[in-house]
Amino acid sequence: MRTILEAIGNSPIVRLQNIVMKDEAQLCLKLERTNPGGSIKDRPALYIIEEAQRRGWLRPGGTLIESSSGNFGISLAMIGAIKGYRAIILVDPKTTPVNLAMLKAFGAEVIVVTEQDDSGSYHKTRIALANRLHREIPNSFRPDQCFNPWNGQAHYRKTASELYGQCGGLLDAVILAVSTGGQVGGFSRYFREYAPHVKIIAVDAVGSTVFGGNAHAYLLPGMGLSWTPSNIDDLNRIDEVYKVADEDAFMACRVLARREGLLCGGSTGAALVVALKLAQRMEPDRRIVCIAADNGERYLPTIYDDGWMHECGLSVDINVDELRRRASELEPFSTHPPETANYRPELAESLDSPSHHLCCAHDQ
Ligand SMILES: Cc1ncc(COP(=O)(O)O)c(C=O)c1O
Structure with a gap:
């Protein structure tokens, strides 16, 4: 019999069927909520x-x-x-x-x-x-997690190869929400090495400056940082960066629940907005996978609560056409991420990070 630790990983991939048109790319979510702790972490x-x-x-x-x-x-x-x-x-x-x-x-x-x-x-x-x-x-x-390169290494060794194996070669783009950069760092390294045709799309929150830009407060939980984390060790491996606003991401969560029966967290909503944009410009024989990092039950008192949304001044509209319109209007923040790099190498030392000496652990 397995322990809870051996139940980590092997998360399923599901295909969305109601919010994507027939002439658009296939849109799938890899559901990390099935890990015993309820998230990709x-x-x-x-x-x-x-x-x-x-x-x-x-x-x-x-x-x-x-x-x-x-x-x-x-x-x-x-x-x-x-x-x-x-x-x-x-x-x-x-x-x-x-x-x-x-x-x-x-x-x-x-x-x-x-x-x-x-x-x-x-x-x-x-x-x-x-x-x-x-x-x-x-x-x-x-x-x-913000400075330890083993974070990205975990996804390079396990999550990314698991996804590629599950897709049986049919995979054109992976969309990942970013905070510590563990996911996007590990996935981008894996796919550049083993399947370089797969586009790696990073999603940040409007207000976060992982990839540069203007910093201001935002609500999206689990996303963003005020510098480029060292787990993203080569920005050249990322094809495009998008920034998604709180309201659009939360609207996507609520649409996903009502139209696809999937209750996901805010970072999945943010990734979904970008996925809808990409699906609109790709052929139906292409497949896009969003990493759905966690479970919406954690956000029932916030993202899924009309009262909380009103208090935050956000629309409670659950309208797939409006979501698709907003997605179509979204433009990449960057198509060449190294140009807007926001690395702060002095930070690990000034915050006295115990892992700043581990910078090359990918290769150990
Ligand atoms: C729900 C959720 N989505 C996305 C992320 C971003 O993942 P990473 O830290 O690997 O960049 C996190 C990180 O905390 C998260 O909790």
């Missing part, structure tokens, strides 16, 4: 923990300390529960009540960081505090 969490155990950096009874808006923290807390590690997770006010409750259910200690950093987000203040706690707590380990 189970994969890098397990990979990083097992790599640290193998190297002796994580010893029995140790403490995991991580900055996470929810999903990665939930995965660490779940894996920590079965492996006997204490988990301290630093979240921020954008973390949903459901995610907070899940962290606590798995026994994690949760710290809500409310101080914004210079970009108006919480990433840097969360990471700096996590690194300080790591220095103070003996026998602790920092998975360090």
Whole structure:
């Protein structure tokens, strides 16, 4: 009998049938919600923990300390529960009540960081505090998802090859929402090596500056960063970057639930807006896959709640034609991502990241 750890991976791919026209490309979602922790983050969490155990950096009874808006923290807390590690997770006010409750259910200690950093987000203040706690707590380990290249390596070794194998050669574009860059870094490296014809499309939030541009506050959970993360080690491997607005992404989530019976998180909605755009310009014998990183149940009190949407000043319209119109009007933010790179090599050191010396781990 398998344990919960062996149930991570092998997520199914489903085809959308009601929101795409017959003369457009096939549009599919790879449903990472089927991982036991409910999101794609189970994969890098397990990979990083097992790599640290193998190297002796994580010893029995140790403490995991991580900055996470929810999903990665939930995965660490779940894996920590079965492996006997204490988990301290630093979240921020954008973390949903459901995610907070899940962290606590798995026994994690949760710290809500409310101080914004210079970009108006919480990433840097969360990471700096996590690194300080790591220095103070003996026998602790920092998975360090934003700077640890094992994050991208997990997707390069497992998720990307799993997807390619499942598609039996019929795959033309993969669409990935971006935050730490683990997914897009690992997938882009894999596909450039093994199937270079597959287009790699990155999706950022309007207001995030992973690929440059103007920084401002946004609501999309699990997306964005105020710099280009080192897990995206070569921007040349990404074909196009799009930025999606909160309202469009949330409308896509709500349309997906009503018209396709799929309850997904905001980052899947953002990826779907871009997928609809691409499907409109590709032939029906082409296949586009969006990585659907998590589960909509986590966002029932927010994205799927009319009251919350009204409070945020967002439309509660659930209209597939309007969504398709908005998608058709979307233009790429960049078709040559190196031109708008926003790398901040000094950050890992100034935030005292414990993994900045691991930069070439892809090749180890
Ligand atoms: C729901 C969701 N979608 C997308 C992402 C982005 O993935 P990555 O951090 O690998 O860039 C995250 C990361 O936290 C996430 O939680």
